[in-house]
Amino acid sequence: MSKVVIVGGGIIGMFTAWYLTEEGFSVTIIDKGDLRDNCSIGNAGMLVPSHIIPLASPGIISKGFRWMLSSTSPFYIHPRLDRRLLQWCMHFYRAATPQHVANSIPYLKNLSLLSKSLYLEFAAAHPEIELKQDGLLMLYKTAEGAHEEKEFALLARQHGLEAEILSPKEVQGLEPNLELDILGGVHFPGDAHLNPAALSACLHRLLLDRGVCMVSHLEVLDFVTAGRRVTAVVTDKGDIATDHIIVCAGSWSGEVARKLQLNLPMLGGKGYSFVVDNKPAIQRPTILTEERVAVTPYGNKVRFGGTMEITPANRHINMKRVQGIHASIARYYTNFKCPLPQKEDVWSGLRPCSPDGLPYIGYTQRWNNVLFGTGHSMMGVSLAPATGKVLAEQLLHRKESVLSDAFSPDRYSQASYQLMK
Numbered sequence: 568m569s570k571v572v573i574v575g576g577g578i579i580g581m582f583t584a585w586y587l588t589e590e591g592f593s594v595t596i597i598d599k600g601d602l603r604d605n606c607s608i609g610n611a612g613m614l615v616p617s618h619i620i621p622l623a624s625p626g627i628i629s630k631g632f633r634w635m636l637s638s639t640s641p642f643y644i645h646p647r648l649d650r651r652l653l654q655w656c657m658h659f660y661r662a663a664t665p666q667h668v669a670n671s672i673p674y675l676k677n678l679s680l681l682s683k684s685l686y687l688e689f690a691a692a693h694p695e696i697e698l699k700q701d702g703l704l705m706l707y708k709t710a711e712g713a714h715e716e717k718e719f720a721l722l723a724r725q726h727g728l729e730a731e732i733l734s735p736k737e738v739q740g741l742e743p744n745l746e747l748d749i750l751g752g753v754h755f756p757g758d759a760h761l762n763p764a765a766l767s768a769c770l771h772r773l774l775l776d777r778g779v780c781m782v783s784h785l786e787v788l789d790f791v792t793a794g795r796r797v798t799a800v801v802t803d804k805g806d807i808a809t810d811h812i813i814v815c816a817g818s819w820s821g822e823v824a825r826k827l828q829l830n831l832p833m834l835g836g837k838g839y840s841f842v843v844d845n846k847p848a849i850q851r852p853t854i855l856t857e858e859r860v861a862v863t864p865y866g867n868k869v870r871f872g873g874t875m876e877i878t879p880a881n882r883h884i885n886m887k888r889v890q891g892i893h894a895s896i897a898r899y900y901t902n903f904k905c906p907l908p909q910k911e912d913v914w915s916g917l918r919p920c921s922p923d924g925l926p927y928i929g930y931t932q933r934w935n936n937v938l939f940g941t942g943h944s945m946m947g948v949s950l951a952p953a954t955g956k957v958l959a960e961q962l963l964h965r966k967e968s969v970l971s972d973a974f975s976p977d978r979y980s981q982a983s984y985q986l987m988k
């Protein structure tokens with residue numbers, strides 16, 4: 568039986584292990600954390616086939632500059648003299664073009680739709696992940712927001728996705744308990760949501776049942792190589808021999824790639840979330856679009872999440888940003904009053920952000936037995952099952968369920984590795 572080591576036990580690593588074990592591989596997941604608290608746990612849990620536009624898109628540059636000036640804004644790049652940050656920003660700026668958006672849409676859409684169908688299959692057997700097909704509401708309260716979201720809805724329709732443009736009264740019909748201060752909204756009925764912590768716990772248990780070796784508190788520090796193959800991972804507690812390696816190390820994947828002499832630009836996009844009583848009850852998963860705040864109801868509780876701080880990889884909580892999320896709530900839902908959470912009740916996570924907003928999925932040409940599954944930014948939960956399936960197909964040299972060449976981990980090339988050293 569062929570042995571695979573997966574570096575990183577977040578949602579991408581676990582779904583990759585899931586599809587590899589279906590094919591009879593012997594899988595070990597190594598994680599430097601406790602496997603109970605990474606970016607895959609406290610996120611908004613939205614499954615969003617509607618999100619076909621990558622983060623690197625033309626509008627984000629001008630907005631980004633405006634947001635940078637506010638300490639409570641939804642997007643922030645921590646300015647510092649750091650070559651990797653400069654390189655990332657340069658690639659981000661170059662990618663933010665209409666052409667890049669147009670090229671990316673079919674790839675993101677197909678991966679996302681495949682994921683959704685795999686989730687429906689998975690949820691039918693494992694209802695504890697609390698998957699609900701309640702769609703997604705995008706609410707706006709400014710003319711600029713209305714213009715953008717309507718354009719986005721029309722684009723989604725052009726690509727065969729359902730999108731309903733709603734008046735304030737129609738939104739009110741979907742949210743009868745709330746007093747809304749909005750200009751309208753767009754409803755994507757094809758989107759869904761689940762409980763991300765329940766999903767991770769469920770997968771963890773199922774993988775153990777399937778015999779996957781899940782090792783926590785073990786850091787992959789380096790690799791042993793022979794020719795064009797990696798023969799073992801070097802950890803802080805010794806070497807582990809393997810036939811294949813899949814790097815699913817989230818925001819740290821760039822560091823792991825450097826040990827493999829690869830340039831994989833990656834930064835952590837820090838976000839926060841907190842859970843409060845859902846009173847008066849919000850019914851629909853929603854994005855408060857101007858503030859980029861995600862709202863996910865779970866019965867008598869609701870999670871609010873947001874901000875994208877491009878920072879060094881740490882999970883420190885900046886309460887100014889949390890205040891920004893909190894203040895947004897009553898601007899849209901005027902009768903929803905919740906207290907500002909205490910710092911210890913705020914969760915933070917680092918979204919693995921590639922500069923062009925596309926994940927890295929598949930083999931690297933540099934090594935015959937190394938693959939990557941990372942860089943899913945704001946959509947790691949959404950795209951995890953399809954990523955795992957495609958990686959399993961690549962490992963078996965089977966025809967892939969969806970085209971993945973746009974996701975090549977080599978797209979920032981060997982040559983630029985020299986710049987990074």
Ligand SMILES: Cc1cc2nc3c(=O)[nH]c(=O)nc-3n(C[C@H](O)[C@H](O)[C@H](O)COP(=O)(O)OP(=O)(O)OC[C@H]3O[C@@H](n4cnc5c(N)ncnc54)[C@H](O)[C@@H]3O)c2cc1C
Pocket residue numbers: 574575576577578579580597598599600602604605606607608609610611612613614615785786787788815816817818819820823836837838839840861872873915916917918919940941942943944945946947948949950
């Ligand atoms: C506020 C917020 C809301 C979000 N909402 C959504 C949403 O609604 N829908 C959606 O699809 N996505 C959402 N996301 C994004 C999603 O959470 C991420 O894309 C996803 O969790 C990334 O998963 P991952 O497995 O790549 O990374 P992670 O979950 O970070 O896992 C990577 C793992 O690798 C381990 N690791 C790293 N380096 C090493 C090493 N050298 N050795 C061993 N182990 C290592 C880490 O310890 C970590 O456990 C949200 C994110 C945030 C912050």
